Amino acid sequence: MANPPGWIDEVFEGVRYGLAGRVIAEQASPFQTVTIIESERYGKGLLLDGCWMTAERQERHYHECLVHPALCSAAAVERVLVIGGGDGGTARECLRHPGVRHLDMVEIDGLVVEWSQQHLPTIGGGCWSDPRFHLTVGDGIAWAANAPDASYDVVIVDGSDPAGPAEGLFNRAFFEHCRRLLRPGGVFATQSESPEAFREVHLAMVRLLREVFGHADPMYGWVPMYPSGWWSWTFAAPDGRRYLEPDSVRAAVVADGCEIWSPRWQRGAFEAVPAAIERDLNR
Structure with missing residues (x-):
């Protein structure tokens, strides 16, 4: 009841x-x-x-911002890996890109998937029945460790806070595997916590991603229901800061259907680094 x-x-x-x-x-x-x-x-x-x-009426603030900077900037988007993301929102936004031909989603908790499909069907939308979508209920950390080298164009981590089943998504060994999985021109993306509520975790993540990938930058926006309402996503790539500027052709395909993300919004979000955060990251 x-x-x-x-x-x-x-x-x-x-x-x-x-x-x-x-x-x-x-x-x-x-x-x-x-x-x-x-x-x-x-x-x-x-x-x-x-x-x-x-x-239902907050998810676009998060999912659009995690997905489109990566999928609009990778050299190709044929193969995408989503680790976590059991509500389906990240997969839904990825599959709006027609260049995606195969998407693996690895979610550790089958109940999250089951109840998201049952109670929150608009968040996953049509992803669950899309023939390009392949769901594995299992350990995303083990998946990243065992997948072949250079097997994905984009790797996205859509995990919860660094505790419980998501704790292993925030360490060097896992990030090194994610780098290994990227094809040339690939892009890695992860939610990277609130720079206010989780300041030290956020700073440590960005620093570590820069060490592992060579290039990583946080992007700042808002998810009003989350602690502090102020959130971040961090993008990384081995071959340069390609994630800063979206490809205009790919962006045009998805932008009209977005509530938050646009190329203009993205450029501003990457520039909206508070002074103290910038100082800490550059030390």
Whole structure:
């Protein structure tokens, strides 16, 4: 039976980030507690271990910004790997690019996929039935370690915060495997936390990606339901900062269907580095 209306909160370091609504489903998987809520403001949403992941009327703030800078700048986009992303939003945005011929998505928690399909079908949209889409319910870290060299044009990490099942997505060994998987001209993308709520994690990620790939830059935007509302995505490539400028032809195919991302928005987001963050990253 659904809980009565009230407030659903994520509590992080003395601050509550909440939505008015109610829990409509909750269950412990082998990895984490999965919660589906129905909110007054943002529609149905997903929490993992009490942390906000996505909601129907917030998800574009996140998924468009993670996907399009990478897929509009890699030399090719025929083969894409998404690690995590069990709600389907990242895969959906990737598959809007007609150049994608094969997309592997590796999500560790089958319950996240099942409930996203059941309760949040608009987020994944048509990705689940797209013949280019190939889902593996399993360990994305092991997948990256075992996949052949130069097997993907784009690698995207759509993981939760660096704890629990996502903890291994934030270390040198994993990033080195992701670099190994890239074809020449490839691009790596990851969510890289809030520069306010997770400042030290964010700085450490960007520094480490620069060491591993040679070139990496954070891009700043907003996801109002997340801690602080201020978020980041970091892009990396071995052959230069190709992710800074989207290909105009590829961008034109997807831009009209976007709510947040555009080439202009992207250029501004890469430039919106706060002074203190820039100083810390350049030390």
